[in-house]
């Protein structure tokens with residue numbers, strides 16, 4: 417069932433229940449009130465009659481009948497019967513006309529003293545009237561034509577009102593439900609046109625305020641992230657193939673040279689050395705690609721531990737300087753940490769070392785003096801590490817892009833590298849709830865900053 421129909425149905429059910437309950441209460445209250453009022457009228461009239469009969473000596477039976485005939489309303493067919501102790505009829509307002517009444521009612525009245533019942537569609541009130549030495553039974557009955565016709569009128573009005581109310585409610589329910597769900601249908605239509613090929617399409621965000629607009633806004637944000645991810649993946653694949661092609665082409669031409677003619681053993685050794693360094697380049701590149709593609713996806717399963725930042729820095733320094741002894745790394749505190757925990761972070765030592773290694777390597781690689789100045793700074797929340805060099809620097813424009821995979825600034829072309837290191841660094845730092853940034857001036861040097869929350 418469509419939501420629209422369900423809402424309309426639920427809405428109608430609620431309104432119908434309220435309307436029906438309300439109408440029933442009104443009808444039955446009016447019916448009870450009519451009956452009670454009618455019994456009261458019957459009794460008070462009968463009481464007057466019996467008093468005239470028994471207490472006013474000047475009024476005899478015939479005079480009383482004349483009074484009754486003139487005061488009882490013929491329309492409602494009212495009759496008053498009075499019976500003595502032996503249940504003999506001593507007075508009937510109907511004169512000689514035979515008036516029937518329920519069998520046994522006289523004894524019942526004597527027992528219960530007061531009775532209200534319905535007989536032949538007429539209201540019948542009976543009561544025991546006791547006066548000094550006499551106790552007579554008085555029966556009064558009549559048909560409440562006016563009351564009943566008013567009640568019938570009320571029933572019809574309520575019935576029709578209910579029917580009209582119900583149709584209006586169902587109609588309005590369907591209309592308003594459709595109206596308020598129309599934006600959802602519109603969103604549905606728009607979503608069904610979005611495929612991997614046109615992720616650029618966006619949903620109409622309407623008034624940007626209600627829940628449905630919020631849904632469209634959130635969906636658009638998801639689309640934007642998807643589009644970015646798709647684009648990144650696309651550029652990643654094209655960059656990766658481009659980067660792989662260069663060393664492969666170099667390998668091929670080396671081999672072609674080797675095959676072209678006979679060489680001396682030394683010349684073959686030189687060719688093999690070249691092949692070796694190109695193969696190393698390929699291995700290093702594929703390792704980086706694998707790391708980007710696979711390891712970072714499963715990173716949430718990496719073991720986390722408390723890592724001391726200084727340890728990571730010194731380990732990375734040792735590893736780098738033993739591989740490249742001409743690199744020089746100077747590590748120091750900018751301020752002395754107030755507590756040991758200020759330089760402890762929750763993370764993975766191997767991954768953090770990879771970040772630091774890349775920053776050290778870049779700083780030394782891109783500067784003539786091959787020197788990096790590393791400083792540790794802490795505050796109540798964050799542990800900050802800056803890696804500064806006085807190298808070639810990065811232009812403002814390039815600073816925005818160097819964290820993208822495979823991006824290399826034009827002034828870095830003569831230097832070894834594939835342009836994937838910083839993108840790996842950024843992912844790792846973000847996974848540690850930290851951030852990485854750069855400030856740099858061309859030909860003057862660069863300063864990379866990592867900020868990670870400490871324990």
Ligand code: ADP
Pocket residue numbers: 774778779780782805807808809810818823824825826827828832833834835836837838839862
């Ligand atoms: P790679 O150094 O292998 O090219 P990275 O991802 O580490 O890759 O760096 C991306 C780019 O950022 C580099 O190609 C270079 O243009 C620029 N870069 C990074 N670090 C520095 C630095 N310390 N000085 C100047 N440029 C840098």
